[in-house]
Amino acid sequence: MDEILPPAALERLTRAHLPALLARMPKAELHIHIEGSLEPELIFALARRNDVALPYASEQALRAAYAFTDLQSFLDIYYAGASVLLREADFFDMAMAYFRRAAADGVIHAELFFDPQTHTARGVPMRAVIEGLARAQAEAEATLGLSSALILCFLRHLDEADAIATLEAALPWRERFIGVGLDSSERGHPPEKFARVFARCRALGLRPVAHAGEEGPPAYIRTALDELRVQRIDHGVRCVDDPDLVRTLAQSRVPLTVCPLSNIKLRVFARMEDHVLPELLRAGLCVTVNSDDPAYFGGYLLDNYRALFAAHPSLGPRDAWRLAANSFEASFAEPATKTRWIQALAESVDAIASR
DSSP, rough: OOOOOGGGGGGGOGGGGGHHHHHSSOOEEEEGGGGOOHHHHHHHHHHHHHHHOOSSSSSHHHHHHHHSSSHHHHHHHHHHHTTOOOOOHHHHHHHHHHHHHHHHEEEEEEEEEEOOHHHTTTOOOHHHHHHHHHHHHHHHHHHHHOOEEEEEEEETSSSSHHHHHHHHHHHGGGGGGGEEEEOOOOOOOOGGHHHHHHHHHTTTOOEEEEEESSSHHHHHHHHHHHHHHOEEEOOOOOGGGHHHHHHHHHHHHEEEOOOHHHHHTTTTTSSSSGGGGHHHTTTTOEEEEEBBBBHHTTOOOHHHHHHHHHTTTTTTHHHHHHHHHHHHSSOSSSSHHHHHHHHHHHHHHHHHHHH
């Protein structure tokens, strides 16, 4: 889309306006694993409903286990939590709980990752997964005014044959999802491992994205771009280790869906003050803020914005506006819809400046 120019009212805002601006400005969320929004209370409620035994005595005991040392230590608990999802109603309830939280944070559009292999491997029908999520999408748009799309993710710790079989099993619901992604353990699983299935997805008109450069090296970002031809990089923060790659990303405007609280929780950075997002923003990259797995990482989208801006005093209202505008630019929505969202963002800035 054409260059997005900041509204003139931004010049009247200071850091004192940030709390109102961060809360009220409309936003898109583009990196949210819907299974990662399962709060302990809902996990235990679904376990009771479905008669699933959990290896934790209570919601409090489960939360106490959220002391992750790396991505794999998180994934072990993540997959245990997902074990309570068995029926279409479970997926509906999970997604609606996320949509309510997202709407309260000012999210007007979300593109949700879902991991069918996590469920079909346990005997859960593909229909239950996709139809449950799709029903929640319709309910969220009707009752919350929140639009959404689904992105089917392949688990990279499994082989490509499993990914291809998963894609074929999902194709009867092709109209329900707009893209495909690549997630799970990054180390030792380079993007090119999935070149054939991504080629098939592109031929089907699906929008390709991939996790790269979170724990993996900058080379994984390059191969995701060159071999998988992805249109967005999920995380991508390790690009700072390759200045040429940073310049390439800035020139191409390939978006990075960055997840600040996740990066701290999984020890990608020691402190929020060390996070490279402000550096990437200054370098001209199309960086966005997202929550990743909010039930596990300590916050939903607005929590991520607040933590980032609190830790980086150099960030101001113009940066907040830019991050929200980037989220719309980076979405897979139609150009006319993006234009409407950008206008709504400008109107929110005007309203805060006029107070």
